[in-house]
Amino acid sequence: MERYRGKRHFAKTSEPRGADAPAGESAGFVVQIHDATTTHFDFRLEVDGVLKSWSVPxxxxxxxxxxxxxxPTEDHPLEYREFEGVIPSGEYGAGPVIVWDEGTYRPLSEDFAHALERGHATFWLDGGKLHGGWALTRFRGGGTHGGDEGREAWLLVKQSDARAAREARTPDPQRARSALTRRTLKQVTEEDGEAD
Structure with missing residues (x-):
């Protein structure tokens, strides 16, 4: 959480600090759409009291x-599962965020935290939009080289099961609606904060 908190000024942003994060009964996940420098999806899984996070362009x-x-991005506090709003200009990740999907998951890999450390974990999602078996696999480790070649990189892949859909389309992030409020990124910007 130190890395997460070090990038944010909580007097300026409404993002959760994470100080009072309660441990959940079941493991949760969230997929947020974030219109920052680039528009992307943030995929987050609850593991060991934090949200392990990946940016999925x-x-x-x-x-x-x-x-x-x-x-991969820094771990986020559990409260971030419900964060929707506008991160102010000048702050890390400035721009609107909506919750695109959320729900619970169950690990299919034994010792899930250790499976993630090793670089391959499988899990079953029960969300409003995402269902079935999925896998996260690291294909490039975070070396000590400079530039992107040293950055850790993973693949998020749907498993072939009854919940798989051939020719599936990911929604247009600008038209997608929040799973919590039914608002679009544009509506969140208009209602909650500044446009930038």
Whole structure:
């Protein structure tokens, strides 16, 4: 949480600090759409009292043939599962955020936290939009080199099961609606904050 808190000024942003994060009964997940420097989907899984997080530029796909790049970001507090609003200009990640999907998940890999450390974890999602088996697999480790070649990179892939959908389309982030409030990114910006 130190890395997460170090990037934010909580006097300026309404993002949760994470100081009073309660431990949940069941493991949860959230997928948020974030219109920052680039528009992307943030995929977050509750693991060991935090939300392990990946930025997924093209969003999750229900088509098992589509492997989606997932770049790890800092752990977020559990309260971030419900965060929707506008991160102010000048702050890390400035721009509107909506909750696109949320729900619970169950690990299919034994010792899930350790499976993530090793670089391959499977899990079952029960969300409003995303269902069934999924896998996160690290294909490039975070080395000590400079530039992108040293950045850790993962793939998020839907497993072939009854919940898979061939030719599945990820929604247009600008037209997608929040799972919590039914608002679009534009509506969140108009109602909650500044446009930038």
């Amino acid at each position: 093209k969003g999750p796909s229900a088509d098992p043939r589509e492997k989606r790049l997932a770049m």
